[in-house]
Amino acid sequence: MGGTEHLTVERRGATLVLTLNRPEAKNALSLPMLVGLHDGWLEADADDAVRSIVLTGAGGSFCAGMDLKALAAGDGGMAGQRYRDRLNADPDLHWKAMLRHHRPRKPVIAAVEGACVAGGTEILQGTDIRVAGEGATFGLFEVRRGLFPIGGSTVRLPRQIPKTHALEMLLTGRPYSAREALAIGLIGSTVPDGAALERALELAELVNANGPLAVEAVKASVHDSAALGEEDGLRLELERGWPVFATADAKEGAKAFAEKRPAVYRRQ
Missing domain, CATH: 3.90.226.10 (2-enoyl-CoA Hydratase; Chain A, domain 1)
Structure with a gap:
């Protein structure tokens, strides 16, 4: 450290x-x-x-x-x-x-x-x-x-x-x-x-406590789209956001919700 x-x-x-x-x-x-x-x-x-x-x-x-x-x-x-x-x-x-x-x-x-x-x-x-x-x-x-x-x-x-x-x-x-x-x-x-x-x-x-891949993608989208017009910003949001849905963490989040337990995210 x-x-x-x-x-x-x-x-x-x-x-x-x-x-x-x-x-x-x-x-x-x-x-x-x-x-x-x-x-x-x-x-x-x-x-x-x-x-x-x-x-x-x-x-x-x-x-x-x-x-x-x-x-x-x-x-x-x-x-x-x-x-x-x-x-x-x-x-x-x-x-x-x-x-x-x-x-x-x-x-x-x-x-x-x-x-x-x-x-x-x-x-x-x-x-x-x-x-x-x-x-x-x-x-x-x-x-x-x-x-x-x-x-x-x-x-x-x-x-x-x-x-x-x-x-x-x-x-x-x-x-x-x-x-x-x-x-x-x-x-x-x-x-x-x-x-x-x-x-x-x-x-x-x-x-x-949240999905780290989701958190980092959200932060990046907010900052990277700040200087863009709305149309370009929304396009960038999809580019940042859609890949998150395909991650194992996204599946874990949904599964944990259904099972009423804390999610265990692994950055995958």
Whole structure:
């Protein structure tokens, strides 16, 4: 099992839990964190026993984005960190880690507490299901610092929430409460502070109980058809969906229903 000094990896049944672990900096992005995230996504997809991923942060924060102190020092926020050879070998590694250039085939559930701003909100947009503590804070602060939210937000955010809300978030750089984030559709649910991880794991268990081939095909269809017109999207849905009906798992699901027992799926 992977992980780095700023990213911990833990198995909880069929769920892989990735924890941003730099609490003294509100989990601001670092090279060890990005390398750990990148490897965590790949580890989850390579292991058929993993059916879902939960992404969370340590110490009461999700992610405060780029390390601005290190950026001010002129090193892009990566100074003094190991793993430089990994970034040199794959210049897109940090974008893949932030889910800008990579989409895991397993569902990703975000468990947010505290600060989820700037790069934190950008990573959030690459997740599939999002639950947050009532005291969580969201926002894209880049314009306040004369920066650009280059992690995908100018493209993805207007596709995920109404355009006027996306532009307000992008252009004002103001913070959003969890209540506001829920109202505009940036997150799916809120829970009392400190309970986000527990709720995310409950949602993961619901996902894990389903047919994994069906789950992954549904996720792929939703994402792959997002930029298509309705006619092309429906055509893609059939291409993704029909093969699922021919699987042994589909037969097992029907048989388990008839026999009034839990299904035992084998990815076949």
